[in-house]
Amino acid sequence: MLAVTLSAGPSTAEPTATSDVPLALTPPMGWNNWAHYMCDIDERKVVANADALVSTGLAAKGYDTVTVDDCWMEKQRDTAGNLVVDTAKFPHGMAWLGQYLHARGLKFGIYQDAGHLTCERYPGSGTPDGGGQDNFARDARLFASWKVDYVKMDGCNMWVPPGLTKEQAYRQAYEAVARALRDTGRPMVLSASAPAYFQQGEWGGPDWHRVLGWVGNTGQLWREGKDIKVYKPSAPATSRWSSVLGNYGYNRWLTRYSGPGNWNDPDFLIAGAPGLTDAESRSQVALWAMMAAPFILSSDVGGLTPAGLAALGNTDLIALDQDPMGRQGAVVSAGQAFDVLVRPLANGDRAVAVLNRSAAALDVSVPLADVGLPSCTVTAKDLWTGRSTEVSEALTGRVGAHETAVWRLTPHGCAEPVPTGQLTGDGARCADGQNTTGVGAVVLLPCTGGSDQRWVLEPDRTLRLDGECLSAGEDGAVELAACVGGDGDGGQEGRRWTALRNGTLVEDVSGLCLEAPAPATPPAADGSAPRLRLARCGDHQVNQAWALPV
Structure with missing residues (x-):
């Protein structure tokens, strides 16, 4: 299988399937x-x-x-x-x-x-x-x-x-x-x-x-x-x-x-x-x-x-x-009434969109850190009005019913963007690391756009939530645990993940895949949800496919 690092773009098939001339490059x-x-x-x-x-x-x-x-x-x-x-x-x-x-x-x-x-x-x-x-x-x-x-x-x-x-x-x-x-x-x-x-x-x-x-x-x-x-x-x-x-x-x-x-x-x-x-x-x-x-x-x-x-x-x-990088945007935050999407662009810009699904206008505020640009200043161009503004904290605005706001962000002197957002699994539910029963437990819950579902995909191939790493735990469970050393440190055993093109996330040491649990039937009396686990990688199992932020 084709493997990609968590911070890299997805590999694709050669665009020469029906011709010796590359076709449809946009x-x-x-x-x-x-x-x-x-x-x-x-x-x-x-x-x-x-x-x-x-x-x-x-x-x-x-x-x-x-x-x-x-x-x-x-x-x-x-x-x-x-x-x-x-x-x-x-x-x-x-x-x-x-x-x-x-x-x-x-x-x-x-x-x-x-x-x-x-x-x-x-x-x-x-x-x-x-x-x-x-x-x-x-x-x-x-x-x-x-x-x-x-x-x-x-x-x-x-x-x-x-x-x-x-x-x-x-x-x-x-x-x-x-x-x-x-x-x-x-x-x-x-x-x-x-x-x-x-x-x-x-x-x-x-x-x-x-x-x-x-x-x-x-x-x-x-x-x-x-x-x-x-x-x-x-x-x-x-x-x-x-x-x-x-x-x-x-x-x-x-x-x-x-x-x-x-x-x-x-x-x-x-x-x-x-x-x-x-x-x-x-x-x-x-x-x-x-x-x-x-x-x-x-x-x-x-x-x-x-x-x-x-x-x-x-x-x-x-x-x-038609951006020549050809990277499809990803949903980085979602709730019942909205989706926030981010798309990396060829010249280093990032596009951000907010879909308002509801029948009423929404006031939105999207922190730059939540779209992979922490401690950053950008020129934000509203692609509907053509107006540009300097933004250092958050994109804000009022999005009408069934409208989608779109900005193109040009960073100024910023660090390399870090993919940040929800980790979406089976049934379009989100990996959640805080609203859980048990210290460090990670479960799958409806997506809310909350901070408990905001993951950062670091260059060292760790998945982090509030500074803790998604880690292999005991008895096949995964958990949030302290990261070992700093970014790029060699001591992150059990905390490094490889994303495959089929959507699986493989834990490097065990070679096992992150698996989404089925919803509890009936629901637990205390409101807790089943935990995410590691399991043998199957053949295109839908509960082992994950959509990642970009």
């Missing part, structure tokens, strides 16, 4: 029809939205890939086995569409499926149900002949051969997709939907974590969970905010998988489209930027609200999303 940007039009798509609508990207100035700001989703083809292949474009919808064909987009400085994306049928039951590229020859290479060659730049490969209707698990079948299929695209000789970004077909709630199950571990070796981005809620023309005012929060929810814990050429994709941006308020539209753009998520619109671009268009075109937010 998150892809563009437009896709699905969340607004679904199958009601045709050449006229695609061209109109492409033209709107140009006329609104969004294309010049990076929204340059136009992707046609499901339902563009006939229900049967031709006698030679090739896919057939539905010429009633696309009378000029796909090669012409690619030429049209390229002539306007845009890129051309197309949809297919790694199963034997697409989600809407058009011909897929995968192995037929029951076995037989797949069409990965044939379809890749066809896409290359159309000068396609980007392939969204869905995962519906996958045949699982006898002797393979579902996860193994998906891995074989997506590896074959990547190989077929690479063999064409044309660089094509691959958006792989494999993880979405294994998601089990926000924290996921073992197979979901397995797929997240290998999907970056096939594609440059992957939709790892539920689709964003689609627009319904019959009920245009239906709120879609809960869908935005849901997709943000499963994506926010996956920082370790993201980096240049590999991007977690919480699905489309619908900012400015029906179903979101102006505040909610701004929030989605801010949260997706903090998570280094692809900025792929799925809306009627010509019908975007002025506030949505302004948020999507905010050059400071686009620069944040």
